[in-house]
Amino acid sequence: LVQLVESGGGSVQAGGSLRLSCAASGFTFNTYSMGWFRQAPGKEREGIALIHASGETDYSDSVRGRFTISRDNAKSVVYLQMSNLKPEDTAMYYCAADLAPLEILNMWTLTNYLGRGTQVNVSS
Numbered sequence: 001l002v003q004l005v006e007s008g009g010g011s012v013q014a015g016g017s018l019r020l021s022c023a024a025s026g027f028t029f030n031t032y033s034m035g036w037f038r039q040a041p042g043k044e045r046e047g048i049a050l051i052h053a054s055g056e057t058d059y060s061d062s063v064r065g066r067f068t069i070s071r072d073n074a075k076s077v078v079y080l081q082m083s084n085l086k087p088e089d090t091a092m093y094y095c096a097a098d099l100a101p102l103e104i105l106n107m108w109t110l111t112n113y114l115g116r117g118t119q120v121n122v123s124s
Helices: none
Strands: 003-007 010-013 018-025 033-039 046-051 057-059 067-072 077-082 091-098 118-123
Touching (some): 018 033, 018 091, 018 118, 033 067, 057 067
Antiparallel strands (some): 003 018, 046 057, 067 077
């Protein structure tokens, strides 16, 4: 059974940092493409970061330079280090995984393997 469990969300002031984690199980983690997307109330889902099995990464323009995605294959965990957070980063953050390479724009449509999310609130 594939499971993706996000953690690390919380409330932070603008300019602060958080590190999200997504613990994976039920599949061969080091062969999977992993990604993060988010959804704010009343807004569409937004893909923000992904890391392929090769280690290659990609980011949305909205977070490039502020967020860093990484993976620990030994622990089957993907991280999202978020720095210089802004109020517009407030959203539920989700993890995605797939054996095929994910894409930033629509990763949630490419796989059934999605986590349940962790909430991030950034106050001004």
